[in-house]
Amino acid sequence: MLKLYYSPGACAMASHIALEEAGADYEIVKIDLRARQQKTxxxxxxxxxxxxxxxxxEQGVLxxxxxxxxxxxxTHPEAKLADTSSAFAFARMLAFNSFLGASLHPxxxxALFAKPPLESEAKEAALEAALVKYRLVEDHLFQGPWAMGEAYTVSDGYLSVFTRWGRQAGFLDKERFPKLNDHLDRVQARPAVQAVLAAEGLSAV
Ligand SMILES: N[C@@H](CCC(=O)N[C@@H](CS)C(=O)NCC(=O)O)C(=O)O
Known part of the structure; x- marks a missing residue:
């Protein structure tokens, strides 16, 4: 059985959502980041x-x-969580996910979790830099109605992690980011995502 090490509400939720959407045989193990369990x-x-x-x-840790x-x-092709119809479509999803992991997430x-927390001008600059990344997704990378187009993919759960953070922090304005807000509402309404939120002890935001 697959075993996912996660921390509630953190970026691991993307993997958690994918496993649940896939109907995978998996269990979760909570790692408390505040208690520094990730460094034990x-x-x-x-x-x-x-x-x-x-x-x-079974093959090792990913x-x-x-x-x-x-x-x-x-490994769960029946769940159709990626467009494998062409090398290009699949690579485009990898490009989107890589952007989330390497650019939007950092x-x-x-902006939100720097330690020690950023102050005044540095905080504003970090927030502005984050908004530039959200804007890139809203205006260019997001295809609609789902992140990669007509079908829901693993990219949708991944994107929702960061739009949740943005909404919780109060900087994902509905008028400035209509697509991202509508998308987050639709992702959070999915039964698999509701199951993940409940398992992590969280609610929709
Ligand atoms: N690029 C990595 C980022 C992983 C990451 O930074 N995870 C954060 C939570 S969102 C973490 O565990 N941070 C704990 C720490 O840095 O001590 C991924 O997408 O898996």
Whole structure:
């Protein structure tokens, strides 16, 4: 059975949503980031990077949401969580997921979770940088009605992690980011996502 190491509401929720949407046989193990459980020798033996998510599989441990999402989509083709109709369509989804992991996530993470927290001008600059990334998704990368077009894919759950953070922090204005807000509402309404929220002890935002 697959085992997902996650922290509630953190980026591992993308992998959690994918597993649930796929109907995968999996269990979850909570890692308390505030208690620094991600830095314990036990967890570092699973993921030496000391971050969540990590997915223990029969072949070994996978880290990085972008890789876990690809693995889940490819090992559960019946769930149709990725467009595999052409190399281009599949690569375009990887490009979107890579942008989320390598560009949007670090920008939003810096604005919201920098330690020590950013102050005044540095905080404003970080927020502005995060908004530039959200704007890129809203105006260019998001295809609609789902992130990658007509069909729901693993990219949708991944994107929703960061739009949840933005909405919770009060900077994902509905008038400035109508597509992202509508998308988040539709993702959070999905039965699989509601099951994930309940399992992580969270509510829709
Ligand atoms: N690129 C990685 C990022 C993983 C990551 O930064 N996870 C955060 C939670 S969103 C974490 O575990 N942080 C704990 C720490 O840095 O100590 C991925 O997408 O899997």
């Amino acid at each position: 020798p036990e967890y570092l033996a699973i993921n030496p990077a000391g971050v969540t998510p990590a997915l223990a599989t 880290t990085e949401n972008a890789a876990i999402l690809t693995f889940v989509a490819q 920008a939003v993470g810096r």
